[in-house]
Amino acid sequence: MPDQNRIGKGFDLLTPIYDACVYLIFKNTFNDLQHEALSSIGSVENCLIIGGGSGQILRSAIDLNIARQYHYCELSEKMIAKTKNRLSPEENQLVHFCADYNSINQSFDLIVLPFVLDCYPTRVVSEMLSKLKKLSNQKGQVLIIDFNEEEISGFKPNSIQRLFLKLLYFFFKVVAGIEATFLPPIYTLCNKADLTLVRTWSRKKGWIRASLWTQD
């Protein structure tokens, strides 16, 4: 496993500017996609969010009343602090915050992975998916929101999109010490992990995708 402490500290550094940079480049694309996907999922008892950053996705999930209880695992302490600030004292009571999902010993109806698998190389994503399957209830769902470079439904990334991701990986390697040097093939890895695709939502013609998976 890559050095999680280093990744957390790297994203600590980025916390004050992260959301503004995302907005500058993508406007509300990420939030809209996350909101659309979450609003199509019925309410569940409990939800685990891993790598939710400054908590915009948790804010959406709570606004949509997605779950009665949440686990929010985020390596960056500063991102967690920003997330807590988005919530009222009563809403904070609904959430258990932690850094590392490996310390969890309960299972979930819904696991949400927003732009976090892209921090890891293919081998690590495979390991993460098998661990996460164990944290998922038998009828549990996994919602993944991330970039995509795989040729799905006729999509092919153009040269600007490829270049953008190359630069992004260089940036996150330097600042956050991520081990990945390119986007892992998330769809292929989910299929290999025996997850079943239920539904997808996309932006930018399929470059950015949300996908819902189950273990059935």
Ligand SMILES: C[S@@+](CC[C@H](N)C(=O)[O-])C[C@H]1O[C@@H](n2cnc3c(N)ncnc32)[C@H](O)[C@@H]1O
């Ligand atoms: C690329 S950022 C995405 C943040 C947010 N989801 C968004 O879309 O704006 C990745 C986030 O995942 C967190 N992260 C990376 N690996 C993690 C792990 N194994 N467990 C929990 N959080 C992790 C990082 O600290 C960072 O905040």
